[in-house]
Amino acid sequence: MLKIGCHLSSSKGYLAMGKEAVKIGANTFQFFTRNPRGGKAKPLDVQDMAAYQDFAREHGLFPILAHAPYTLNACAADDGLRTFARETMADDLARLEHIPGSMYNFHPGSHVKQGAEIGIDLIAEHLNAILTPELHTTVLLETMAGKGSEVGRSFEELRAILDRVELSDKMGICLDTCHVSDGGYDIVGNLGGVLDEFDQIIGLSKLKAIHLNDSMNPLGSHKDRHQKLGEGTLGMDALERIINHPMLRELPFYLETPNDLEGYAREIALMKAAYKES
Ligand code: FE
Ligand code: FE
Numbered sequence: 001m002l003k004i005g006c007h008l009s010s011s012k013g014y015l016a017m018g019k020e021a022v023k024i025g026a027n028t029f030q031f032f033t034r035n036p037r038g039g040k041a042k043p044l045d046v047q048d049m050a051a052y053q054d055f056a057r058e059h060g061l062f063p064i065l066a067h068a069p070y071t072l073n074a075c076a077a078d079d080g081l082r083t084f085a086r087e088t089m090a091d092d093l094a095r096l097e098h099i100p101g102s103m104y105n106f107h108p109g110s111h112v113k114q115g116a117e118i119g120i121d122l123i124a125e126h127l128n129a130i131l132t133p134e135l136h137t138t139v140l141l142e143t144m145a146g147k148g149s150e151v152g153r154s155f156e157e158l159r160a161i162l163d164r165v166e167l168s169d170k171m172g173i174c175l176d177t178c179h180v181s182d183g184g185y186d187i188v189g190n191l192g193g194v195l196d197e198f199d200q201i202i203g204l205s206k207l208k209a210i211h212l213n214d215s216m217n218p219l220g221s222h223k224d225r226h227q228k229l230g231e232g233t234l235g236m237d238a239l240e241r242i243i244n245h246p247m248l249r250e251l252p253f254y255l256e257t258p259n260d261l262e263g264y265a266r267e268i269a270l271m272k273a274a275y276k277e278s
């Protein structure tokens with residue numbers, strides 16, 4: 001069965017997200033742990049989290065993907081900003097322990113003018129400070145489009161981060177189809193070749209989730225503008241090959257397309273219809 005969901009607003013809590021997911025035909029979902037621009041999280045509502053888990057068991061919603069605020073920068077030059085990223089992510093992970101088995105995705109960071117090497121070291125340092133052996137959440141590095149000084153624009157950079165993380169068994173990768181295409185990986189013309197490259201450099205066992213987005217921009221544009229499925233430069237055929245690929249088809253897929261809930265419901269139904277049950 002295809003595991004697919006979309007990005008949902010977390011403002012009404014976990015149980016509300018679970019119900020919304022089921023309503024639009026999803027069997028998983030992604031959400032921001034707090035305002036995507038950073039800031040304070042809502043008070044911890046353990047009851048809502050417990051009620052959500054009962055609901056999730058009933059409806060087969062596991063695993064869910066939490067997304068860190070995208071303004072956090074684990075490799076900022078300013079150490080106040082790095083401390084803020086560390087404390088925020090540590091707090092998010094502590095909260096997620098109430099829903100064991102979740103995944104937590106973050107943008108590795110932007111090295112600004114320090115260079116990718118220093119960025120990679122700082123991101124690994126950040127992860128070594130927040131990962132613990134007891135953690136029940138898998139932390140995912142997202143593949144980035146390479147806009148500005150983003151770290152994680154290539155499989156090599158992601159591998160270099162993982163190599164420096166002590167508890168790397170707590171880590172995985174979330175592959176964003178818009179980002180990798182914008183980053184220069186030809187998943188339209190050569191999906192098999194890109195996945196082989198991923199496997200050689202990082203290892204496919206590390207791939208834990210897919211952000212399924214079309215892109216407004218051509219291959220290698222380094223832009224990061226998501227488009228609705230089938231309306232961008234990837235196109236429906238390529239997206240259908242992605243959800244059905246033997247190396248990907250068991251993974252959870254998350255839509256981050258510019259849509260309201262109805263639009264998401266339509267895209268989920270389209271992808272479900274295109275999925276070849278084996
Ligand atoms: Fe993201
Ligand atoms: Fe993404």
Ligand code: ZN
Pocket residue numbers: 176178179224225226
């Ligand atoms: Zn993006």
